[in-house]
Amino acid sequence: MTEHEQPPTRRRRGRPTGARAGDSGTRERILGAARGVFAERGYDKTSIRAIAKAAEVDPALVHHYFGAKEQIFEAAIEVSFAPALGVPDVLAAGPDQVGERLARYFLSVWHNPATRAPLLAVVRSAVTNETAAGVLRGFVLRRVLLKVAGELDLPDARLRAELAAAQLIGVVLVRYVLKVEPLASATEEEIVAYVAPTIQRYLTAAE
Amino acid sequence: MTEHEQPPTRRRRGRPTGARAGDSGTRERILGAARGVFAERGYDKTSIRAIAKAAEVDPALVHHYFGAKEQIFEAAIEVSFAPALGVPDVLAAGPDQVGERLARYFLSVWHNPATRAPLLAVVRSAVTNETAAGVLRGFVLRRVLLKVAGELDLPDARLRAELAAAQLIGVVLVRYVLKVEPLASATEEEIVAYVAPTIQRYLTAAE
Known part of the structure; x- marks a missing residue:
């Protein structure tokens, strides 16, 4: 262990400020x-x-x-989900074809193996561990769902945002985890064509 | 180990026929x-x-x-997914309000803790292990998706069946695994009201 970096002599709470170089x-x-x-x-x-x-x-x-481990996992999620944090911006561009834009954006993040692998890893941890699920829930709520819901001027805004998320999460689960054909090999545009009206309805249709 | 039941002296392949009582x-x-x-x-x-x-x-x-272990898992899935095998019957009753009937049926299977726990266990295994995912994929395709697709007289029948499945799976994932509110505590009827038109469109709308 002698070659390992040692903790600073004076322990501070939280992230050190005015930190040493390195x-x-x-x-x-x-x-x-x-x-x-x-x-x-x-x-x-x-x-x-x-x-x-x-x-x-x-x-x-x-x-x-x-x-603790929980906080490290939260920091890891923050990095892995960075691409997902663009979702509220997609919404802020207005309700016109938001279903199509959002479905395309979400699928492109998952299509790229470099961004997909860490997302899948987080989902795997959350599905198998209650604490990890809690950390992911808090993060996704705070950073995505509440912001999306905030853009919606409709009743049941949060429920609507979550049902849209559920559709998109379900698609990547069947496509990349279960790998069921033809969904696993369908092009993003084939999927967008079917899924966009679903997302559009949840996020914009007063019924 | 002496009190353990011993295998039959003559090994047979597959399930024994004309088996001993017990x-x-x-x-x-x-x-x-x-x-x-x-x-x-x-x-x-x-x-x-x-x-x-x-x-x-x-x-x-x-x-x-x-x-092998894979076959035992397949047999275990067969039992755990028994309630899901009613899905094709729900469809066979005709296209009228099939989205509503299917969403309600699916949510009721997941609402019951006795049927939910074994389903969740299978999903957890499939999400974390490729072999388990393969067994689940084969089972769900053969026993549910292909039968559902067979009932649809529309282009992209399998893709449509899978997108409907993706919506429903996504809902139970957000509701019972991530437990995000308000979806986690919404009543089945509140969810059905939003999700039924989605399923109805995938399974019946020529577009």
């Missing part, structure tokens, strides 16, 4: 290692110790930057 | 134990040995009745 690089390194370990083993089987080992730092340094 | 009971006992172990540990971490131990039989007897 602090930000260390935090990023730990976060990158954490994402890899979470993706490989799932939330359940990931330990602070394993993350520290993968990042080649002392476990105390992991605690120093992030706190 | 064979069927033994098979059911192993299957029940397998479902419990799969549900608790997931597909990855389940071994034939663990199933045998839970059923209090010799591992060779598990092999004798079911073959």
